[in-house]
Amino acid sequence: xxxxxxxxxxxNANSSHEHITHIKGLNTSGQVFExxxxxxxxxxxxxNYKYHVQAAGRTINVTHQKSAAGNEYIKTExxxxxxxxxxxxxxx
Numbered sequence: 001x002x003x004x005x006x007x008x009x010x011x012n013a014n015s016s017h018e019h020i021t022h023i024k025g026l027n028t029s030g031q032v033f034e035x036x037x038x039x040x041x042x043x044x045x046x047x048n049y050k051y052h053v054q055a056a057g058r059t060i061n062v063t064h065q066k067s068a069a070g071n072e073y074i075k076t077e078x079x080x081x082x083x084x085x086x087x088x089x090x091x092x
Contacts, residue, residue: 001028002050005062007092019073024092025051040064041072055085062086 009022024034041064043049051062053076060076067073076085 002052002059002061003027003033005051005053005086006089008086008089009092013091019071020086022092023051023074037074038072040074044074053085053089055083055088060085 003025005023005025007024008020009024010018010020012018020037022034022036023040024032027033040049040051040062044051044062044064051074052059053062054060055076062074062076064072064074074086
């Protein structure tokens with residue numbers, strides 16, 4: 001089963017250049033949780049946890065990537081939309 005990400009947090013909510021630092025969502029038991037992106041990345045790397053978002057009635061898996069500068073971040077797998085599924089989520 002997979003944890004559903006429902007909200008994101010960025011240092012500056014109005015900036016289009018800021019990275020996501022925290023997420024909020026529902027775990028596999030349906031309980032609300034909050035986490036840092038660093039913990040989410042560690043969980044994804046361990047293979048013990050999976051994360052997803054709901055968009056347009058579909059479940060889209062979350063993965064981790066490394067930028068050219070070596071910074072790790074989370075993103076959704078490609079789907080039928082050009083919108084960024086994570087950045088489209090409400091902020092908390």
